[in-house]
Each structure stands twice: as structure tokens, then as C-alpha cells.
Amino acid sequence: MAPRLPTALLMQIAARSAEDRIVEALRAAGFDDVTLAQGRLMAGIDVEGTRIGVLAARAQVSKQTATALLAKLERAGYAERIPDLDDGRATLIRPTARTLEAIEHARRQEAEIEADWSAHLGPRRMKQLREALEMLREITDPYFTPME
Amino acid sequence: MAPRLPTALLMQIAARSAEDRIVEALRAAGFDDVTLAQGRLMAGIDVEGTRIGVLAARAQVSKQTATALLAKLERAGYAERIPDLDDGRATLIRPTARTLEAIEHARRQEAEIEADWSAHLGPRRMKQLREALEMLREITDPYFTPME
DNA sequence: TAAAAATAGTCCTGCAGTCGTACTAATTCA
DNA sequence: TGAATTAGTACGACTGCAGGACTATTTTTA
Known part of the structure; x- marks a missing residue:
């Protein structure tokens, strides 16, 4: 008999699959x-x-980690x-042309993933899925803000 | 205007929240x-x-990584x-009493999470969510087997 | 059935990611 | 203006992770 997997684990499986596909697509694109x-x-x-602290919060890592990762990104030409000017303590991270290009590729792959999922589930179930996940975000996203 | 987050990212947010809660609950329980x-x-x-290779596959890590992690688990009394006997090359990993206790705690917390989510979404949407996720697993789980 | 190929796991090594502690510089508060 | 807060960094320690090489066993094949 099939053991009922926790809902969160099912999400993790799907999310990981999507992340892997995006990484793969980026790799293939150079x-x-x-x-x-x-x-x-x-x-x-x-x-x-964007400020470093904000990036850290968005990625849910410490500022130290963000600093280290950004140093590498900067060296590889993916961040400036x-x-x-508004706050002398702060540093803004700006994308380079290459960054935007990479993000564009990622978005395209994302769209493809959504399309595949929608094709498998059917548009109705896909819509329900999104609706439920968006509601869930209200209680699971530590940085959730309704107006965002 | 709210930027429409990718479905996979919404899943990741919820899944991470669940994982954090389980880790927290285990920590609190000692x-x-x-x-x-x-x-x-x-x-x-x-x-x-369970064989080490199987554990590695389930956690989606290499056998080397599994070996290293299991060495620590064994030292901490969470694995034997x-x-x-069927295959002289292989090693079986068995849970200890402490392992089973920990898993029991995790399951309880999991159930609590599901209950919270269901309360927030309502039973209907929760059912739809699970249904969609289970279907999605068919195309996103590299180790998916229908009979499992 | 002996030799070759495949498999299960480990050891070693190197690197990425992560964060706590402690620090500097700039800003805000009292 | 002095004290408290905040943004970011430097350092150091540790975990996680996997590729390559290796041993021991099993399976295949010639």
C-alpha cells in the first residue's frame, strides 16, 4: 500500500525538480x-x-553568507x-547585463515548467494548485507582505 | 502590483517552513x-x-555523502x-530506539503542520492541493514508482 | 568455471555554503 | 552630543557534498 507522503514533502519533490531543471537549462545556455x-x-x-541585507533575507541566509556569495558573483561578472547614496553604511547590488540575461533564461525555463505542469494536471487543477499555494504563503512565508 | 511568484517557488516557501518547524520541534524535544x-x-x-545506497537515493545525495552522514548518525546513536546476509557487499542501516522516537516526534509535528494548513485552506482546498501534488509527483519524482 | 564486468561501500581530498563572534563605519535616537 | 542601532565585512570553524581511486563481493559471460 502506498504510504501517504507528507504534503510538504510532495512540495519539496516538485520544487526540487523545477530547480534542477532551471540549473540545467542555465548550464546548457553557458x-x-x-x-x-x-x-x-x-x-x-x-x-x-538591491541592498545586501534584503538579498540575504529573500534567500533566507545570513548577511555573512550573502556577502560571501556576492563576492563570488561579482568576481564572475554577475553583480556590481x-x-x-541614501545611506552611507549600505551597499546596493546591481545586476549586470549578464545577470539579466541569466535571469531571462531562468524565467523562460520557469514558464516551460509551469506549462508542463499545467499540461499534466489540466488547467483547472493547476489553477486550484496555485490558489492553494498562494493562500498557504500567507502563513508560511516569513517575509510575506500582502501589498507586495 | 503583486509579482506572480513561480509555482515552484511557492512550494519551496511552504516546504521550507514545514521543514523548519520539524527541526525546531525535534530540537525542543531534545x-x-x-x-x-x-x-x-x-x-x-x-x-x-535499509541499504546505504537506497538511503542515498532517497535523500538525493551521493553514496559518499550518505556514508559520511551515516557515520555521524551512528556515532550519535541514531543508526546501526x-x-x-543476502549480499556480502552491502550494509543494512537499522534504526535504533532513539531513531524511532525521533521519527515519531517528526511525524507528530508533520501532522500538526497538515492540520494548520488544512485549517487555513479549508478541507476542500487542502484536498485539491494534495491531489494536484500527488499527480505532479508522477512527473517530478525521479524515484516515483506507482506501486510503492 | 575461470576471467571480466558490475556493484556496494569506503577513504581521501578539496571546495562551497553556512553562521557565530567580533569588528568598523555610518546613522538614528534620546 | 553621546548612546544605541544598523549595514556590512573579516575571520574562523564546521557541515555538506561529490569526484577519483580503492577493496570486497557478486554477477555476467565466454
Whole structure:
């Protein structure tokens, strides 16, 4: 008899599969010098620039970790540091052309994954899935803000 | 306007929240000498014993990694090695009383999480969520077997 | 059935990720 | 203005992780 897997584990399985596909697609497109952890941080960089602390929070890692990862990203040409004029303590991280290109590739792969999932589930169930996950976010996302 | 987060990311957020809660609950119950990676491996140990390679596959890590993690688990009293009589090359990993106790605590916390989620979503949406996730597993779980 | 190929696990080594502690510089508060 | 807070960094220690090479066993095959 099939053991009923915890809902959270089912999510983890699907999420991991998606992450693997994105990493694979990036690798195939020539972005093979970015690791998974670096990519997660990179995904949080806004076009206008983002503070290190914010990136750390988004990726759910400490600022120390973010600093270390960003140093590597910067060396690989995936991030630029510029001083924050509003606050002398802060540093803004800005994406480079290469960063934006990588993010674009990732988004395309993401869309493909969603399409595959939707094809497998059917649009109705896919819609229900998203609806449930978005609601769940209200109680599981430590950085959830309704207006965001 | 709210940026539509990828479905996979929504899953990751919820799954991580669940994992954090389980780790926290175990820690509170005195199982504070097991790390997350070790716990993931431990979760795969069957009562009758499980081969190292199988545990590695379940946790999606290499055999080398599994060996190292199991050495720590064994030292902490969470696993026992016994030779596999059917195959002289293989080693079976068996849970100890402490392992089973820890797994029991984890299961209880899991049930609590499911209950919280269900309360937030309502039973109908929760059912739909599980249904979609179970279907999705068919195309996202590299170790999925229908009869399991 | 002896030799070759495959398999299970381990050891070694090196590197990425992670964070606690402690620090500097800048800002905000009282 | 002095004290407390905040942003980020440097250092050091540890975990997780896997590739390559190795041993012991089993399975295949010629």
C-alpha cells in the first residue's frame, strides 16, 4: 500500500525538480559558472539595485553568507556593488547585463515548467494548485507582505 | 502590483517552513544533535533496515555523502550497521530506539503542520492541493514508482 | 568455471555554503 | 552630543557534498 507522503514533502519533490531543471537549462545556455546558492541570491537582485541585507533575507541566509556569495558573483561578472547614496553604511547590488540575461533564461525555463505542469494536471487543477499555494504563503512565508 | 511568484517557488516557501518547524520541534524535544541533512537521511531508514545506497537515493545525495552522514548518525546513536546476509557487499542501516522516537516526534509535528494548513485552506482546498501534488509527483519524482 | 564486468561501500581530498563572534563605519535616537 | 542601532565585512570553524581511486563481493559471460 502506498504510504501517504507528507504534503510538504510532495512540495519539496516538485520544487526540487523545477530547480534542477532551471540549473540545467542555465548550464546548457553557458551560465555554468553560477552555483545553485549563488543563483538563488542572484534571483533576488532588482534592476534598480538591491541592498545586501534584503538579498540575504529573500534567500533566507545570513548577511555573512550573502556577502560571501556576492563576492563570488561579482568576481564572475554577475553583480556590481555601488554605494547607496541614501545611506552611507549600505551597499546596493546591481545586476549586470549578464545577470539579466541569466535571469531571462531562468524565467523562460520557469514558464516551460509551469506549462508542463499545467499540461499534466489540466488547467483547472493547476489553477486550484496555485490558489492553494498562494493562500498557504500567507502563513508560511516569513517575509510575506500582502501589498507586495 | 503583486509579482506572480513561480509555482515552484511557492512550494519551496511552504516546504521550507514545514521543514523548519520539524527541526525546531525535534530540537525542543531534545533531539538537538541531528542536523538537517542527517535528519533527511534518517527519515529514509526503514524499521527492517535499509541499504546505504537506497538511503542515498532517497535523500538525493551521493553514496559518499550518505556514508559520511551515516557515520555521524551512528556515532550519535541514531543508526546501526548490520551486514546484509543476502549480499556480502552491502550494509543494512537499522534504526535504533532513539531513531524511532525521533521519527515519531517528526511525524507528530508533520501532522500538526497538515492540520494548520488544512485549517487555513479549508478541507476542500487542502484536498485539491494534495491531489494536484500527488499527480505532479508522477512527473517530478525521479524515484516515483506507482506501486510503492 | 575461470576471467571480466558490475556493484556496494569506503577513504581521501578539496571546495562551497553556512553562521557565530567580533569588528568598523555610518546613522538614528534620546 | 553621546548612546544605541544598523549595514556590512573579516575571520574562523564546521557541515555538506561529490569526484577519483580503492577493496570486497557478486554477477555476467565466454
